[in-house]
Amino acid sequence: MTKKYYIISAKGGAGATTVAAGLGFALAAAGERTLIVDGDSENGCGLTVCGCEGMQVFTLADYARGACRAKQAMVQHPAYANLYVMSALGCREESAVCSAVRETEGLFDFVLCDETAARACGSAIAVTEPYAPSIKAAAGVVNALRDGGKPAGLIVNKVNGGLIVNGSTPPPSEIASALGAELIAALPEDLALTVGVWRQYSKKYYRAAAAALCGRTVKTPRPEAGYTGAGGYFRRRLREKI
Secondary structure, X not given: OOEEEEEEOOOOOOOHHHHHHHHHHHHHHOOOXXXXXXXXXXXXXXXXXXXXXXXXXXXXXXXXXXXXXXXXXXXXXXXXXXXXXEEOOOOOOHHHHHHHHHHOOOOOOEEEEEOOOHHHOOEEEEEEOOOHHHHHHHHHHHXXXXXXXXXEEEEEEEEOHHHHHOOOOOOHHHHHHHHOOEEEEEEEOOHHHHHOOOOHHHHHHHHHHHXXXXXXXXXXXXXXXXXXXXXXXXXXXXXXXX
């Protein structure tokens, strides 16, 4: 049975699209057939982040007006045979996106809906940064999903281990506890992602997050581990300078 996740962040910049892409890469690499549904109807940001920009022949705007089937609005990723991206570029009818997602039933192991098609998904993932404005926004999202009968798991994104060690930000586990949500993963701050570079360091965390979605028990990496001891002290001081 296909597992469909609605991925949502209430605050811009928290990284929901990057998280959807990273999870998609990790799931596909693990052999799971995965579809990412990009909900950005204005810019098709998900296509860009996934490295599929300009590859689409049809989008869900074409599907909504009956010009193609849902399968024809998919783009197969050039590097991951198990990964497909479906873009809502130009489509403002969420009911059409939900319909297309439902048509994929049985074709994929995972469908990751980035900021769209909530009604077509059985589960939700809220994405937050570890900072007060984003956590407050995430609390509203988690509560709204819970009130709607869709409890959300939590991914804390852009975690800086040095800020946890010096007490500037709370550990991801404390954020999840405060929001009353299950912590799926803590993903590290990685400035290289903003220029489209997926470092092995970050991929390690996404692999652990993907394994959690698959129900496997794995040792979860801790972003703060590299900021303890003498070496960690110098990393924290360097972080303060940049």
